[in-house]
Amino acid sequence: MNFWKSALVGAAIALLSSTASYAAKTDLTLGIVLEPPHLDPTAGAAAAIDEVVYANIFEGLTRIGSKGEVLPALAESWTLSDDGKIYTFKLHKDVKFHDGTTFDAEDVKFSLDRARSDKSTNAQKGLFAAIDTVDVIDPLTVKVTLKQPNGDFLYNMGWGDAVIVAPESAETNKEKPIGTGPFKFDSWAKGSQIVISKNSDYWGAPAALEKATFRVIPDPAAATAALMAGDVQAFPVFPSYETIAQFQADPRFKVVIGTTEGETVLGMNNKKPPFDNLKVRQAIAHAIDRKALIDGAMFGLGTPIGSFFPPHHPAYIDLTAETAYDPELSKKLLTEAGQADGFKTTLKLPPPVYARRGGEIIAAELREIGIEAEIIPLEWAQWLEQVFKGKDYDMTIVSHTEPNDLNIFARDDYYFNYDNPAFKDLIKQIEATSDAEQRMELYQQAQKILATDVPAAFLFQLPKTGIWDAKIEGLWENGPIQANDLTAVKWAD
Amino acid sequence: MLSYASKRILIGIVTLLAASILVFAVLEVVPGDPARLMLGMNATEDAVRTLQEQMGLNQPLVVRYLRWLGGLLTGDLGRSYTYSVPVISLIIERVAVSLPLALISLILSTAIAIPVGLFSAARRGTFCDTVTMGVAQVGVAIPNFWFALLLVYVFAVTLRLVPAGGFPGWNTGLWPGLKSLILPSVALALPQAAILARVTRSALLDVLGEDYIRTARAKGLTHRKVLYGHALRNALIPVLTILGLQFAFLLAGTIIIENVFYLPGLGRLVFQAITQRDLIVVEGVVMVLVAAVIFVNLLVDLSYAIIDPRLRSRS
Amino acid sequence: MNASTAWHENLSKALANRSFLVGLIITSLLALMAALSFVWTPYGVGTFDIIGKLKPPSAAHWLGTDHFGRDILSMIMVGSRNSIAVAFVSVVIGMGLGVPLGLWAAARGGVTDELLMRFNDLVFAFPALLSAVMITAVFGPGAINAIIAIGIFNIPVFARVARGAALSLWPREYILAARASGKGAARITVEHILPNVANLLVVQGTIQFSLGILAEAGLSYVGLGSQPPMPSWGRMLFEAQTMISLAPHMALFAGLAIVITVLGLNLLGDGLRDVLDPKLRRER
DSSP states (O other), X not given: OXXXXXXXXXXXXXXXXXXOOOOTTSEEEEEESSOOSOSOGGGOOOHHHHHHHBTTTBOOSEEEXXXXXXXXXXXXXXXXXXXXXXXXXXXXXXXXXXXXXXXOHHHXXXXXXXXXXXXXXXXXXXXXXXXXXXXXXXXXXXXXXESSOOTTHHHHTTSGGGOOOOTTTGGGTTTSOOOSSSEEEEEEXXXXXXXXXXXXXXXXXXXXXXXXXXXXXXXXXXXXXXXXXXXSSEETTOSOSTTHHHHHTOTTEEEEEEEEEEEEEEEEOTTSTTTTSHHHHHHHHHHOOHHHHHHHHXXXXXXXXXXXXXXXXXXXXXXXXXXXXXHHHHHHHHHHTTOTXXXXXXXXXXXXXXXXXXXXXXXXXXXXXXXXXXXXXXXXXXXXXXXXXXXXXXXXXXXXXXXXXXXXXXXTTOTTOOOOHHHHHHHHHHHHOOOHHHHHHHHHHHHHHHHHHOSEEEEEEEEEEEEEETTEEOOOSSBSSSOOOOTTOXXXX | OHHXXXXXXXXXXXXXXXXXXXXXXXXHTOOSOHHHHHHOTTOOHHHHHHHHHHTTTTSOHXXXXXXXXXXXXXXXXXXOTXXXXXXXXXXXXXXXXXXXXXHHXXXXXXHHHXXXXXXXXXXXXXXXXXXXXXXXXXXXXXXXXXXXXXXXXXXXXXXXXXXXSOOOOGGGOHHHHHHHHHHHHHHHHHHHHHHHHHXXXXXXXXXXXXXXXXHHHHTTOOHHHIIXXXXXXXXXXXXXXXXXHHHHHHHHHXXXXXXXXXXXXXXXXXXXXXXXXXXXXXXXXXXXXXXXXXXXXXXXXXXXXXXXXXXXXXX | OOHHHHHHHHHXXXXXXXXXXXXXXXXXXXXXXXXXXXXXXXXXXXXXXXXXXXXXXXXXXXXXXXXXXXXXXXXXXXXXXXXXXXXXXXXXXXXXXXXXXXXXXXXXXXXXXXXXXXXXHHHHHSOHHHHHHHHHHHHXXXXXXXXXXXXXXXXXXXXXXXXXXXXXXXXXXHHHHHHHTTOOHHHHIIIIIHHHHHHHHHHHHHHHHHHHHHHHHHHHHTTOSOOTTSOOHHHXXXXXXXXXXXXXXXXXXXXXXXXXXXXXXXXXXXXXXXHHOGGGTTXX
């Protein structure tokens, strides 16, 4: 029973050492819904990792800005060879990691090679697939040679999974992250909070905040109370849609409904009867009332989508009319498909509230046209195993939050089991095209194919519901990637 | 006494061992791959495989069990898959929330129940007794998580006296920490107090009906002295039994209540670890909880023997 | 004693017992409500009315509507079926396996008895909810798995009650006489022991039934019980939690349904105990 004793001693020490001193204005407590499993963005897919460390602790060669644009970060500039295959990055000088070791081209080579090696456990290994070799030219110059030209390479290098780490600390970053960013890691009380503080040796423009605390509050009621009481001053991704109205009415708070890259879809198993029949898929899509869905599951927040493309993107076209709500048409389509009496099927739902509530509504709507969908709730681990990897499902609801992910419908072996050679060609063309206008045209073609082919029923774009103290400036309004970039955040006087 | 104690201890150890096999076997068949979960939807197959190897998930079941059991004996519960810290340190952090919560609730429910039980027993059959026991009867029927919701609505949402949930950490001071434990412990304690009050009352009434109490009354001792002196002491055995059972119940209760109030205790740790397929953490926490229940039951068994020596020979 | 006189005596005792009477009325009303829900509810529970969501109680919706605009009274009515079914089947599992185990252990004694006791220790060492969490982690959430989780916990409860009562009967004279006349242990158990412990088991069954209702609500509340579209009281409370500041009525009525049901069953159990076996009064 030794550990009971140490637990008691620990509690006693904690009780005695009261340290409640809050110098206002240079510290900030942010609420986050999910606790990161660890703090190494190069070894895990959890968005919660990036929400704490991205741009704050770790930096990459490039970074993604608040509008989704690619900005220089550790690389101050770069050149691209005429054949589009060789990037030469010029690095910032006098950059140090938080443990005092110097950052140079060797660290870049180490990080990129590590991420794409056989032993790599990088969750986005695909980002590095285009790289052929990484060469150190001199301590401040790195040459990256690609296998073929890649229009997305600079964007890919801005992901949290592509940040630069040092060989000295790479193995311990999960517990004690060492990066080059404007903030350094302070402490982590598991299950409760993570504290980062200003890095006074930062190479770039110093952060305005001295200290930032990320407090884990998964519960909507607790989140509401914490904001109201001022225990937490910002909730960049507020967990409950139902209580937003309460904050909108309160002048102390700023409520920002932004957009994310999360296209929420009703995924269907395109190879499994009866979903291999286009008419059945169309019937299902026409049976869904997107407005009722958004009102019921999202309390009115979220933009309807008719294809797999974010509405804030310049190339977006509104195709919701292609699959407008029309249960009569659905019944007709089912009859044409030889399913006049409807059928029984399953709907596997991952944990998020959009899926669980949305699933109940969609199941009720499908019942109206004769389709009996049994709801099967799954945890993420089971969802990944059964639906995503095993493709053992009929229908599912999930939000695809990765940016720039139109190409998932062109992947072989992806869980939709959708196989359309014309669409695959189109995606290949897009990847090889760098002319902006041409790309725009191709993107629109791709959206139209998906809207008419209905490999999944497209529901709505997930909103980013941010609430923070009205005196805070510089927090991101939208979520081009899942991050809380605090470099420009400050309190207004 | 000694042989009775050593038999109980031996039984406790065997139960623990059986529990460890059971826990390991059950969790082994839980579907879902922790490595894939950590790497998410875009991960490549070989990245997942590499991580599985790093986590030691590809070794045979028996090897992993024996290694885990060996660790248990030396106080090493392994390393968390997701947090990659020793499981024991995670548990200690969480016990600092769960244990105070369970203890405060236990003290609170005892402090309410025993006086109420005495009060009712002393006024057996009167209007006061009927009303008190009626309230207790309702209290037994109230699910603690619903009671918790009502408390949150009244004291946190409407009156804003206490936080609706979450835990600031003991490092923010004693009071903020205790403050966030008030509602949870009241929610846990009151339904338990209702049960305990009923048991206390009926135990007292049973004892009061026995011969030696009548003798004591006949000897001229006051009602008061009999009630507090003789009866209460002898009524302690059933009360203690229920307290022992309640401790197990409170530990389980904390699992739900911690989820209502989002307290970072053992209960939430278990839930989180299961959803993250951090099975080694689940195994560790379950074993700690099971060990706690066995330990407390052992204490209760042993204290029977101290209170009532007659019991020693019986078992 | 003549069987029908005993029955009459019990009945008149029962009707004079306040707990029993109140408990019986509440429980019967519950059963009626559940039965009625098969043929009639004020509104359907499968049709959503998003525009009319979260409405407080009114003439049209006596208990208001939930976050999908469903009628809460109808949800509670249909939900009672779920609670009753889960609790009932768990009691049947507990009795069906626990009672034979307990009686067998009492009849055999020795190692068998010791093993049963150790099995009980093992099951009781797991806080009930914890084993439920593990079971549902393996099989996934759902009404069936809630039944298994609660049922497993019921087995040692019934085994213990049956064993304890049987042990006290074995030394009785009429049992000894039956043994002397050459009846085997199994036959004695069925013919003499079982009828004499039946009363106790009925009382314990009522208690476990009410605990089962509470346990099912708890499991559904944490998302491990029955799944949509089947309405469930516990899940209604879970859904009410995030809306508590918007629509407190959602949390209120589903909770009251649980409290009244459990209260009714507990009163019935207490009353039955008093009526069937006065010696057992006040022991638990």
